[in-house]
Amino acid sequence: MMFLRCLRYKKVVLLGFFLFTIVYLFVRALHVIVMQRDEDVIKVRNAYVQNHERDAYEKLIRDYEKRIIQGLGDYGSPAYLAGEEKELGNKALTKFALNTVLSDRMPLNRKLRDPRNPLCKQFTYSPTLQATVIIIFFNEILSVILRTVWSVILKSPKHLLKEIILVNDASTDENLDGLLQHYINTRLSGYNITLLRLKTRMGLIRARLQGARVAKGDALIFLDAHCEATEGWIEPLLSRIEEDRTAVLVPIIDVIEANNLAYSTNGESFQVGGFNWAGHFTWIDIQNDEDKNSLKPVKSPTMAGGLFAIDRKYFWEIGSYDEQMEGWGGENLEMSFRIWQCGGRLETVPCSRVGHIFRDFHPYSFEKDTHGINTARLAHVWMDDYKRLFFLHQPSLENNPIIGDLTHRKQLRNKLRCKSFKWYLQNVYPEKFIPDENAQAFGQVRNRFDMCLDDLQLGDDKVGPLGLYPCHPYLAISQFFTLSSKGELRSENFCAEVFDNSQIKLTECHGHKREQFWMYFTNGTVYNPFSGKCLSSQFVEDSKGLKVDQCKKNAHQKWKFTHENLTALVT
Numbered sequence: 163m164m165f166l167r168c169l170r171y172k173k174v175v176l177l178g179f180f181l182f183t184i185v186y187l188f189v190r191a192l193h194v195i196v197m198q199r200d201e202d203v204i205k206v207r208n209a210y211v212q213n214h215e216r217d218a219y220e221k222l223i224r225d226y227e228k229r230i231i232q233g234l235g236d237y238g239s240p241a242y243l244a245g246e247e248k249e250l251g252n253k254a255l256t257k258f259a260l261n262t263v264l265s266d267r268m269p270l271n272r273k274l275r276d277p278r279n280p281l282c283k284q285f286t287y288s289p290t291l292q293a294t295v296i297i298i299f300f301n302e303i304l305s306v307i308l309r310t311v312w313s314v315i316l317k318s319p320k321h322l323l324k325e326i327i328l329v330n331d332a333s334t335d336e337n338l339d340g341l342l343q344h345y346i347n348t349r350l351s352g353y354n355i356t357l358l359r360l361k362t363r364m365g366l367i368r369a370r371l372q373g374a375r376v377a378k379g380d381a382l383i384f385l386d387a388h389c390e391a392t393e394g395w396i397e398p399l400l401s402r403i404e405e406d407r408t409a410v411l412v413p414i415i416d417v418i419e420a421n422n423l424a425y426s427t428n429g430e431s432f433q434v435g436g437f438n439w440a441g442h443f444t445w446i447d448i449q450n451d452e453d454k455n456s457l458k459p460v461k462s463p464t465m466a467g468g469l470f471a472i473d474r475k476y477f478w479e480i481g482s483y484d485e486q487m488e489g490w491g492g493e494n495l496e497m498s499f500r501i502w503q504c505g506g507r508l509e510t511v512p513c514s515r516v517g518h519i520f521r522d523f524h525p526y527s528f529e530k531d532t533h534g535i536n537t538a539r540l541a542h543v544w545m546d547d548y549k550r551l552f553f554l555h556q557p558s559l560e561n562n563p564i565i566g567d568l569t570h571r572k573q574l575r576n577k578l579r580c581k582s583f584k585w586y587l588q589n590v591y592p593e594k595f596i597p598d599e600n601a602q603a604f605g606q607v608r609n610r611f612d613m614c615l616d617d618l619q620l621g622d623d624k625v626g627p628l629g630l631y632p633c634h635p636y637l638a639i640s641q642f643f644t645l646s647s648k649g650e651l652r653s654e655n656f657c658a659e660v661f662d663n664s665q666i667k668l669t670e671c672h673g674h675k676r677e678q679f680w681m682y683f684t685n686g687t688v689y690n691p692f693s694g695k696c697l698s699s700q701f702v703e704d705s706k707g708l709k710v711d712q713c714k715k716n717a718h719q720k721w722k723f724t725h726e727n728l729t730a731l732v733t
Contacts, residue, residue: 238425294379441537467494491533605724627707
């Protein structure tokens, strides 16, 4: 009996387990069906959203394309709008430092005249290298970016253009993500264009490195996002790199006016890059007379930094960018000094020309003074003892931990066995004015009333009075003057010149003596032979301009420099 009961019990258990399994499998199958249906619904919904977004993007682009005025701005001519659009364009100019309304009406593939010297057409270039063009942008106007891209495509032989890499540096303008990608997918699908979007804003330097890391071309060409390439721009750059892989090349940079998008040039003349001791890029005349009429690549001490071409492998060998630099600013001089001091060359290529929109101000900013901090880094690493002249402008940064660790960059310099900054000044930029070298006298120039010569914070490219101001207890750059070996009484950027036989103004140094020639006597008199008068502070108010007056034995005409070369003074 017990056996039969156990047998019946086992049958019941087995039957229950069997029924449970069937129910479980049924429920599981039903769940899978429901889940599959939900997934299908999600896929359909996502597809609907994607299609809806694509439709929305397509509508936006088509509406934009309908508003384009064909022929507007062709051949680089200035363009103008009328009525309400003119007013909107003027407002945009004050907000973005660019007439964005006009840019949106102008064709993305507008025609440009060939700005090159006609003799450039006689050169035959047959490079085999391919280029990756890298373009960084942050909240740039979409039409400006696309005009840059189209110009590169239309003006570059297809076999020389490996790819274009666009790096979106975490723009907050949503059009620069989905809408731009849709434009690339639908209007530029026949070209190798990659759009990278950075999750956080890195700044120009680090964003360029992100683009360079994924580049596949033999050469890298960096462009700003507001450029227009012109006929024959890429061939001479790649040909020169093929000749010398250590040559880093800059095209002639023409001006695209921000208000009317006119493409303007200086004709066949051009300048090369220099710098001032405040750490800013400047334009200087071509250094050697024989290069002034040449169409071959010309030596350039520095580059502006926005546009240049470099062999991709050499870019990494020479140290790419200083990754601890933030934002933008200073990276161009750092790279310029490093290239020259470490065995490379920096050249301007006259037969390559690219237009660039120059804005009156930057419509975006960084929280820090990235230019000052970055330049302090390069000064410590590359300028040796000459960094003293930069830190006259930025004394608070000289020993400031905010500039970060310099170990790796100094190790790079040692590894590459780079030359000194003195070598750079003597061999690359010998005409560079050095305020405290080869001078008759330099430093503060004070009279017997403890008043000093002062530039009164005169801005670059301005003309203003040679001022008088109470002497600072430290050597401030506004009171740093030099009596050069040529007899110029000058700061770095300005020379003291006699006007109207009376007033003294700080103006551009011309090197022809005359009104800018001064003599310093051992008795403290500063004499201007052209006017026959002496530098005087008599009857000059604080913060006002000095004058020349009839030479007298007068305390107002006695001056003292901080440092004097007594053998050079006139007795």
